[in-house]
Amino acid sequence: MQQTIVRPTSHRRTGLPRTGGVPPRRPRTPVNPAPVRRPLPCRVEDPDLWFAETPAQLETAKALCGDCPVRSACLAGALDRGEPWGVWGGEIFERGVVIDRKRPRGRPRKEAAAA
Numbered sequence: 001m002q003q004t005i006v007r008p009t010s011h012r013r014t015g016l017p018r019t020g021g022v023p024p025r026r027p028r029t030p031v032n033p034a035p036v037r038r039p040l041p042c043r044v045e046d047p048d049l050w051f052a053e054t055p056a057q058l059e060t061a062k063a064l065c066g067d068c069p070v071r072s073a074c075l076a077g078a079l080d081r082g083e084p085w086g087v088w089g090g091e092i093f094e095r096g097v098v099i100d101r102k103r104p105r106g107r108p109r110k111e112a113a114a115a
Helices: 047-049 055-064 073-080 110-114
Strands: 085-088 089-095 098-099
Touching: 047 055, 047 085, 055 085, 055 089, 073 085, 073 089
Parallel strands: none
Antiparallel strands: 085 089, 089 098
């Protein structure tokens, strides 16, 4: 009696590359380095600084916003949303309006009130 050798059929789907062997070489394309992203000041510093009560702290927050790469987008977004208060895009918001500087709490000086 003659023994038949049954070879398994390939289970590889047609159109797929064969496994094994050396893969074909692809030309290397130069990869540009990723841009350096520096952290945003509002993400690194104390978040309460941008919503502080004292004028000195608000001026510090404005100064930190000075060279922020998303400053204009931050200011535009705050204006669109009507932010009620805080420092946004290097500007101070109070009651939804941009103001130059915030006055300290309390009564104004008598000389300033008389003038």
